[in-house]
Amino acid sequence: MENLSPLWRDVFTVLAGFTASSVFLLVLLIGFCVAVGFSKLRKGGGNTMTVRNLEESMGATTEYLPPNAPRGPADQLETPELQEVAARKPV
Numbered sequence: 001m002e003n004l005s006p007l008w009r010d011v012f013t014v015l016a017g018f019t020a021s022s023v024f025l026l027v028l029l030i031g032f033c034v035a036v037g038f039s040k041l042r043k044g045g046g047n048t049m050t051v052r053n054l055e056e057s058m059g060a061t062t063e064y065l066p067p068n069a070p071r072g073p074a075d076q077l078e079t080p081e082l083q084e085v086a087a088r089k090p091v
Contacts (some may be wrong), residue, residue: 004012056062065071070078 053062
């Protein structure tokens with residue numbers, strides 16, 4: 001770097017400073033996102049500060065339906081039309 005003109009030395013200095021500050025801000029942003037992301041992995045429930053729905057904040061726990069439970073007034077996977085098509089298919 002000793003044989004470069006002062007203009008090129010200043011350009012390299014500015015580029016090095018810009019790169020260093022960009023890397024610092026990128027690490028700071030990624031670190032913040034990771035820290036906030038890990039805080040969302042806490043267990044939910046009535047005694048924690050993580051509230052996923054209104055029932056949970058009232059003390060009740062969330063009960064999830066099994067995959068084969070009917071959804072709504074009619075189970076869309078067991079309609080007469082689909083049963084008719086399944087009955088027509090050769091085994």
